[in-house]
Amino acid sequence: RLVLFGGYRYGSEGRIEALGDTWEYFGAKWTRHDGPGPGPRHGAVAAFDAAGKEVILFGGNGGKADTWAWNGARWRRVDHGPTPGRYNAVASPTGQPGPVLRFGGWFDGKRHADTLVWRHQSWRPVGDVVLPGSPSPRNHSAVAYDQKRARVVMVGGHDGEQVFGDVWEWSQNRWRKVFSTPTIRRVENGH
Numbered sequence: 001r002l003v004l005f006g007g008y009r010y011g012s013e014g015r016i017e018a019l020g021d022t023w024e025y026f027g028a029k030w031t032r033h034d035g036p037g038p039g040p041r042h043g044a045v046a047a048f049d050a051a052g053k054e055v056i057l058f059g060g061n062g063g064k065a066d067t068w069a070w071n072g073a074r075w076r077r078v079d080h081g082p083t084p085g086r087y088n089a090v091a092s093p094t095g096q097p098g099p100v101l102r103f104g105g106w107f108d109g110k111r112h113a114d115t116l117v118w119r120h121q122s123w124r125p126v127g128d129v130v131l132p133g134s135p136s137p138r139n140h141s142a143v144a145y146d147q148k149r150a151r152v153v154m155v156g157g158h159d160g161e162q163v164f165g166d167v168w169e170w171s172q173n174r175w176r177k178v179f180s181t182p183t184i185r186r187v188e189n190g191h
Contacts, residue, residue, distance in 0.1 A: 001026045003055045003070055008042040018042050018061060022070065037075030038068045045091035046070075047100045049118055056100050056118050059086040063107045067123065080122040086112070090143035092152045094170070101152055101170055104138050111137035111159050115175070126173060134175045135168050158186050 002025040011017035020040035022033040038044075041060030049056045054069040056078075063085030069078045089105025089112075100118035104111060113134050115126045135141075141157030141164075152170035156163065165181035 001072070003046065005038065005046060005057055005070075006041045006044060006060065008061075016042075022075070024072075033073075035074055037070075038066065038077075039064075043087040045086070045089050045102060045105075047091040047102075048093045049100050050093055050095070051097040051099065051119075052121075056091070058083075058091065058102065058118075058123070059089060059105065061087055063087055067118075078121050083116075083123045084108070084112075088139035090141045090154060090157075092143045092145045092154075092170075094145065094152060095147070095150050103135070103143070103154065103170075104141065104157070106139040111139050113137040115170075131175060133177075135166070135177070136164070138164060161186055 004023040006019045008016045008018050018040035020038065022037060024031050024033065038057060041064055044057055044060035046055055046057040054071050057068045059065065065083050065085035067078050068075050085107050086105030087107065089102055091100055091102045094101050102116045102123065104113055113130045113136055115131055115134060116123045117126055135154065136159060138157035138159050141154050143152060143154045146153050154168045156165055158164060162183035163186050164183055166177060167179035169176050169178050
């Protein structure tokens, strides 16, 4: 199943309204699930935790720092230990029964390049704050797990000034750049 939570829409007078609804796509149908859960937000990350058999959701607009788990029927908050908030980070499963991997995002007025894993109900940094050879600080990247090759693949993003066209792979607890193009100047779009 595909799980979708939150997002935003433009409401009255063009203001952004954060959403707090949960949807699942299964087969050829979307189903809405009502009930208590995370507050409305956009820019959060979510990925399937194979070990816990739950979808893990973290962060969102305003640098939210809460973590939630979705078991297919309900949400529960699973914060254990302080974790700095993030907006527009990326997260991906890392295989069976690997942890969820989280990278970068925006918080406290700047982009970050930290790598964390969700293990034993808490986010844990991998190595020091920034691993040697890691991608540069960024948000708005795209990420997916390549099951055939057993690695996470991350593409692009921006640092507020430059847009990246690089491709990174996470495997064996390290990042490796596999492709790069010259950066281009980011065009301000109010987002």
